[in-house]
Amino acid sequence: MLGQNYFGKSLQIFHLSFVFGLVRAKPCYGSYTNRQTAQKPILNTRIFGGVSEKKIKYGNLRELNLVIAQTPVVPHIMKSRYVLILFLIIPIFSISQNFELKRPNVVELTEELKKTNYSQDVTYLYLNRNYKVESEKLEVKKYAYPDYSICAFKQKFENGIVYSEEQCREAGGITTKLTLPKTDKKSLIQWVELIFKSSTMEIEHGWNSDKTKFGPTDDGAGCYFEIKETENNTEIDMYCGC
Numbered sequence: 001m002l003g004q005n006y007f008g009k010s011l012q013i014f015h016l017s018f019v020f021g022l023v024r025a026k027p028c029y030g031s032y033t034n035r036q037t038a039q040k041p042i043l044n045t046r047i048f049g050g051v052s053e054k055k056i057k058y059g060n061l062r063e064l065n066l067v068i069a070q071t072p073v074v075p076h077i078m079k080s081r082y083v084l085i086l087f088l089i090i091p092i093f094s095i096s097q098n099f100e101l102k103r104p105n106v107v108e109l110t111e112e113l114k115k116t117n118y119s120q121d122v123t124y125l126y127l128n129r130n131y132k133v134e135s136e137k138l139e140v141k142k143y144a145y146p147d148y149s150i151c152a153f154k155q156k157f158e159n160g161i162v163y164s165e166e167q168c169r170e171a172g173g174i175t176t177k178l179t180l181p182k183t184d185k186k187s188l189i190q191w192v193e194l195i196f197k198s199s200t201m202e203i204e205h206g207w208n209s210d211k212t213k214f215g216p217t218d219d220g221a222g223c224y225f226e227i228k229e230t231e232n233n234t235e236i237d238m239y240c241g242c
Helices: 075-096 106-115 122-130 185-198
Strands: 013-019 022-028 042-048 051-057 138-142 150-157 161-166 174-181 205-207 213-216 222-229 233-241
Touching: 106 122, 106 185, 122 161, 122 174, 122 185, 185 213, 185 222, 185 233
Parallel strands: none
Antiparallel strands: 013 022, 042 051, 138 150, 150 161, 161 174, 174 233, 205 213, 213 222, 222 233
């Protein structure tokens, strides 16, 4: 134990605070009386608990100065903490970015529809022109007559897009459904308008007040689009007919 001869007024008082789990020492320096034969200090440093402890020892024990100074936290500890923070934050920004459908080329789709004599759905033509097919036609249904051609099916495309089509009723129109990843609504509204424009239908169409439904303003024959949101997906239900 050091006697009182080595101390003038008081030892240092340390306040410990915890910030983000790191211990930092804030020194309050005292003073020492006997400094007659001070020698060049010998620096001895050791690290514990995230705090660097520095002791300055003088060769003559009669003139001992004891100082524990605040120093930066060990660099590799800080670096690992920054990496962890970035690892946690980056996925948040990624999740918040919604999917956007590629902009339909109205002129090209219109020309393609004419070539098929309007026998194919414009949405299906759009998908085949813009996205890679990732499955065969699934859940296929066929007409019972006359040529047993396909009247309903489902097909998967890249980016988690699923298209389904049904037109098996004799006097009905065509019902289609597009299942997408969570999609930006503004871009989706524009997509609906351009797809409808590609069909060259001359009947006046418009949106409801919250822009979730698009269809004939007189509620008659035409094409109807409805945007729906589920927990993990955005869906568009479409129907064209009387």
